Amino acid sequence: MTAKSLRHKFISAIADGADATLVRPQANWNDEHNLWLGGRSVTGTTDTLADSDHLSLVKYTNAGSIAVTLPQAGASSQFIAGWTAFIRNVGTGDVTITPTTSTINAASTLLLHAGQGALLFSDGTNYDAIINAVKASTAEVLAGTDDSKFVTPVNAALLPVVATSVKSAAYNLVAADRNASFSVSGSWTFGHTVTAASAGAGFRYTIKNTGLATITIDPAGSETIDGATTLKCLAKQAFTVVCDGANWYTIGRSNVVMITQALASAVATVDMTLPPDYTMFDIEYQHSHSAVIQLNMLLAFDGVPNFITTGNYYYQTLYSNASTSTAGAFTAQVVAFLSRSLAAGTAGLGRLLLWPTTYCTWINQNSVVFDAGGSRYIEHSAGWINTGSPRATNIRFYPGSGNISGTFTIFGHGA
Numbered sequence: 001m002t003a004k005s006l007r008h009k010f011i012s013a014i015a016d017g018a019d020a021t022l023v024r025p026q027a028n029w030n031d032e033h034n035l036w037l038g039g040r041s042v043t044g045t046t047d048t049l050a051d052s053d054h055l056s057l058v059k060y061t062n063a064g065s066i067a068v069t070l071p072q073a074g075a076s077s078q079f080i081a082g083w084t085a086f087i088r089n090v091g092t093g094d095v096t097i098t099p100t101t102s103t104i105n106a107a108s109t110l111l112l113h114a115g116q117g118a119l120l121f122s123d124g125t126n127y128d129a130i131i132n133a134v135k136a137s138t139a140e141v142l143a144g145t146d147d148s149k150f151v152t153p154v155n156a157a158l159l160p161v162v163a164t165s166v167k168s169a170a171y172n173l174v175a176a177d178r179n180a181s182f183s184v185s186g187s188w189t190f191g192h193t194v195t196a197a198s199a200g201a202g203f204r205y206t207i208k209n210t211g212l213a214t215i216t217i218d219p220a221g222s223e224t225i226d227g228a229t230t231l232k233c234l235a236k237q238a239f240t241v242v243c244d245g246a247n248w249y250t251i252g253r254s255n256v257v258m259i260t261q262a263l264a265s266a267v268a269t270v271d272m273t274l275p276p277d278y279t280m281f282d283i284e285y286q287h288s289h290s291a292v293i294q295l296n297m298l299l300a301f302d303g304v305p306n307f308i309t310t311g312n313y314y315y316q317t318l319y320s321n322a323s324t325s326t327a328g329a330f331t332a333q334v335v336a337f338l339s340r341s342l343a344a345g346t347a348g349l350g351r352l353l354l355w356p357t358t359y360c361t362w363i364n365q366n367s368v369v370f371d372a373g374g375s376r377y378i379e380h381s382a383g384w385i386n387t388g389s390p391r392a393t394n395i396r397f398y399p400g401s402g403n404i405s406g407t408f409t410i411f412g413h414g415a
Contacts (some may be wrong), residue, residue, distance in 0.1 A: 035087075042066070049085065049097075049120075050080035053134060053408040057086040065093040072101040074124040075209035081124035086118040102126045178203050184233070185211030192219045192248075201245035208238035212259075213276045223247050234412065235259055235275035256282075259410045266403040269395045271305070272410055274356050279414030285397070287406030295404070297352075298396040307396050313385050356392035360385050 044305035045062050048069040066089075073079045089095040095112040096118075097104060103189050104110045104127040106122075112118060112131070119130040164181045172193040173183075184190065184207060185187050194203075196219070213235040217225055225231045225241065227250040233239075237255035259278075264270045264287075274281055289296060298307035354362040361384040397408060 010151045015237040044090050051083070053085045055082050055085070057088065060091055060095050062091045063093055064091070066091065066095045068095060068097045070097055070099040070102070070104065070120070070127065072099065073126055075101075076342075081122060082388070083122040085120045086117065087112065087120060089114060097129075099128055131386055150404075173205065175199065177205055179205065180289065181206045181208070183208050183210050184215050185209065185213070187213035189216045189218050190233070192217075192223070195220045196223050196243050196246050196248060199243045199245075201243060203243040204240055205232055206238070206240045209233045209235055211235060212273050214275070215275045217241070219248050226250055226253075232277055234277050236412070240243050255413065257410050257412045261407065261409040263407055265405050267405070268403060269406050270397045270404065271394060271397050273394055274354075274392050274410070275412065276393075277410035278411075279355070279357075281352075281354045281356060281396070283354060283408065283409040284411075285350050285352070285383070285406060285408045287397075294400045295350075295399060296398055297399070299385060299392045300394035300396070301360075301392055303393040305394035305396075307394070308385065312385060325349060354392070354395070358386075358390060362391045375412075 006112060021309055038053070039059070040056065041052070041059045041060050044066075045064050046067050046069075047058075047060070047070070049058065051071075060068070065181045068087075071079055073083070074081070078355050087095070089112045090115045094114070096115075097110040097112070097118075098108065102125065106126075110131075117132050121130075126152070129136070162185050164182045165177075168184070168186050170188045170191070171184075173222045175198065177194070178199070182190075182205065190207070196203075207215070207217070212235045214235065217231045217233060218229070222229070223246075231250070233258065236259050237253070237257050240251040241248055242251055251388065258277075259274060259275060259281075262270050272283075285295075298309065300307045315323050315392040350364060352362055354360070354365045362382065364381045364383075399406065
């Protein structure tokens with residue numbers, strides 16, 4: 001360690017006398033003097049800094065929170081300009097330093113976390129403090145709750161993966177869920193126990209509905225989410241919920257969601273679910289058949305599903321050759337045509353828009369190759385079915401005979 005020394009400001013040019021038996025100011029006047037800093041350790045939960053702590057290290061060791069009083073700067077000729085002390089918190093709780101009348105760093109208090117230290121300096125009226133930052137833990141980095149700690153650059157690949165919390169029954173969000181990811185399914189309420197005020201601006205979580213029902217997000221009290229008191233997280237929907245300190249809003253909540261995709265290979269039927277709360281479904285299909293047939297559909301309204309085969313499906317079709325089919329009502333298993341008769345093994349492309357509410361309606365357009373010569377026809381059709389039920393819950397595609405292969409994709413609108 002390098003030796004510390006203190007010298008007189010006045011340097012004498014007069015040589016020391018030869019008589020070593022005399023003690024006089026001239027003796028060793030220009031020699032260096034040792035300077036040692038003071039120090040004390042505080043084990044309790046309260047303390048008052050003293051004027052004698054000048055040029056001293058005061059160390060706090062208690063595991064709990066510690067309250068420290070700092071007398072007024074300059075009062076009673078104490079803590080005058082230039083008074084300096086070193087503070088270190090080696091405990092596990094916080095140290096709060098509160099000046100009397102004076103301010104510290106222009107604030108009423110100074111907070112030192114575990115492991116932090118500060119250099120206090122008096123200007124005779126108020127105090128300044130130079131604080132060392134301590135390294136944030138990985139948990140604190142992920143939580144982002146304390147900006148007084150520094151973060152060293154790290155390889156993101158080395159950070160721990162935040163586990164996804166799987167929920168299938170009613171759950172209430174808590175403060176510990178900051179930055180959490182939720183995989184939810186079922187039909188229930190995702191409540192908020194933590195308020196927006198206590199969560200604070202920047203609190204966020206991600207939610208993904210992996211099921212085919214609706215989850216209702218309900219913030220605490222009268223708080224809102226996207227301006228409403230509740231928000232539906234629909235089937236297969238995913239987004240991030242963010243707090244602004246007073247209410248909540250979403251990021252990445254799409255109005256169009258791909259719900260499911262069925263890959264059929266030589267099957268008799270393709271059954272698909274129409275989840276609740278979507279206002280419209282966009283169904284895209286590309287199919288081929290093992291025989292010269294038509295592609296038909298059935299609808300169910302009970303969720304079982306029991307497909308309607310005795311109710312009336314009304315429709316009208318227009319072909320590109322200008323011939324128009326007669327509007328009709330069909331019973332049993334004869335339903336709205338989704339494509340014209342195809343030559344065996346040829347492909348049909350189509351798009352069906354379906355509004356699933358009472359008086360369920362649809363619009364269909366498809367392009368088909370229906371003969372060996374390769375002639376292409378475009379078919380437009382529209383239809384509806386009146387069941388008296390609230391909304392359609394399931395849809396079935398099937399060929400008039402033989403099997404069907406292809407891709408059927410459902411997109412939900414109105415999220």
